[in-house]
Amino acid sequence: MMDIARIAQNVEAREFAGMGSLKLIAPAKVNLYLNVKGLREDGYHEVSTIMHTLMLHDVLRMKLVPGTGEPVQLTSRSYEGLEPLDVDPQHNIVTKAIVKLAEAFGRELGETETVRVHLEKHIPAQAGLGGGSSDAAAALLGAAILWQESVLDPRIEQVAATLGADVAFFLKGGCAQYDGIGEHFVRSLKITNDFVVIVKPEGGVSTAAAYKKLDENPQPLDAALVKTAEEEAYAMHVPLLNNMAEAGEELNTGVKTVREWLQEQPGVCNAMMSGSGSAVFAVCESFDAAARVSSSAQAKGWWSRTTTFGPFKATMTTNR
Numbered sequence: 001m002m003d004i005a006r007i008a009q010n011v012e013a014r015e016f017a018g019m020g021s022l023k024l025i026a027p028a029k030v031n032l033y034l035n036v037k038g039l040r041e042d043g044y045h046e047v048s049t050i051m052h053t054l055m056l057h058d059v060l061r062m063k064l065v066p067g068t069g070e071p072v073q074l075t076s077r078s079y080e081g082l083e084p085l086d087v088d089p090q091h092n093i094v095t096k097a098i099v100k101l102a103e104a105f106g107r108e109l110g111e112t113e114t115v116r117v118h119l120e121k122h123i124p125a126q127a128g129l130g131g132g133s134s135d136a137a138a139a140l141l142g143a144a145i146l147w148q149e150s151v152l153d154p155r156i157e158q159v160a161a162t163l164g165a166d167v168a169f170f171l172k173g174g175c176a177q178y179d180g181i182g183e184h185f186v187r188s189l190k191i192t193n194d195f196v197v198i199v200k201p202e203g204g205v206s207t208a209a210a211y212k213k214l215d216e217n218p219q220p221l222d223a224a225l226v227k228t229a230e231e232e233a234y235a236m237h238v239p240l241l242n243n244m245a246e247a248g249e250e251l252n253t254g255v256k257t258v259r260e261w262l263q264e265q266p267g268v269c270n271a272m273m274s275g276s277g278s279a280v281f282a283v284c285e286s287f288d289a290a291a292r293v294s295s296s297a298q299a300k301g302w303w304s305r306t307t308t309f310g311p312f313k314a315t316m317t318t319n320r
């Protein structure tokens with residue numbers, strides 16, 4: 001499996017220059033508010049959450065090539081100190097997304113045409129930053145565009161919902177509240193462009209394990225704070241709440257170390273684990289403060305980036 005990942009790293013994006021190729025961006029997200037509620041019969045949990053996209057993003061390059069026998073040929077390269085993906089190309093959520101959308105559109109893949117994709121990873125995996133989900137949303141849009149279908153076709157949203165709870169959000173982006181299992185849009189909030197530092201301790205947290213851990217020790221949130229979060233119209237005023245944070249800190253003790261360290265840094269307004277972890281995000285009072293905190297985090301051996309909240313959803317961009 002790792003050999004495939006290494007071979008994939010040698011493939012250059014240059015192959016995707018020129019006509020007929022698409023470039024898409026797949027932004028990361030953080031959860032400003034995550035309230036995990038009861039366990040449903042299907043094993044998923046009811047949640048209410050407010051997510052905000054970041055300027056930090058992965059890049060997907062896509063094109064159609066004559067059929068190679070494979071429905072999708074996916075290569076990937078990880079940047080900025082990230083490990084290669086721990087998943088082989090046919091199990092990558094990008095491949096799954098394209099294959100499922102082809103089925104929904106009644107398109108045969110493999111014999112006459114193959115979708116070739118190069119994925120540039122900048123978002124760490126198992127971090128609660130939604131990297132895989134955002135890649136999947138971008139792949140759905142890219143495939144629809146390559147097949148000359150409307151990006152507003154309802155089958156895109158339908159397939160998104162079958163891929164993972166977070167995928168639907170990345171088709172909308174910005175700041176929005178979702179409920180159900182996290183796939184059901186409730187409302188948009190006014191976005192912010194505050195500076196953010198993301199710090200990830202060594203190791204990730206499995207989303208499924210974090211939900212399971214929370215079931216062992218449920219963490220109801222303060223009702224008054226929940227009301228404030230659910231009624232707030234501006235992203236910048238949403239109180240940072242995550243009742244999965246304790247589960248994440250138990251599964252990866254580095255999360256607690258990072259969160260406590262961030263909360264002590266000058267210029268940090270607030271810090272909290274994102275989603276199911278293991279990344280912790282800190283909202284900072286200035287770019288300078290964010291850059292200083294991020295450099296100090298890197299000096300301690302943690303993966304860290306300075307970014308801002310952003311308005312983007314998974315989207316096509318100029319192919320450069």
Ligand SMILES: C[C@](O)(CO)[C@H](O)COP(=O)(O)OP(=O)(O)OC[C@H]1O[C@@H](n2ccc(N)nc2=O)[C@H](O)[C@@H]1O
Pocket residue numbers: 031034043044045046047049128130133163164165166167180181182207208211275276
């Ligand atoms: C933690 C969050 O990132 C918050 O935004 C999301 O809830 C996770 O969304 P996601 O990564 O798209 O999750 P999925 O890939 O759909 O699910 C992974 C696993 O997490 C658990 N899961 C996920 C979502 C949910 N509402 N309840 C769950 O119990 C299930 O065990 C599932 O098998």
Ligand SMILES: Nc1ncnc2c1ncn2[C@@H]1O[C@H](COP(=O)(O)OP(=O)(O)OP(=O)(O)O)[C@@H](O)[C@H]1O
Pocket residue numbers: 085086087091092093094124125126127128129130131132133135136166205207275276277
């Ligand atoms: N394109 C992809 N990018 C990242 N991980 C992927 C991808 N495709 C499949 N995976 C698998 O999904 C796992 C979780 O990765 P992902 O980045 O989605 O986690 P996450 O940041 O915890 O997301 P979320 O916040 O949605 O739970 C990875 O460990 C990897 O095995």
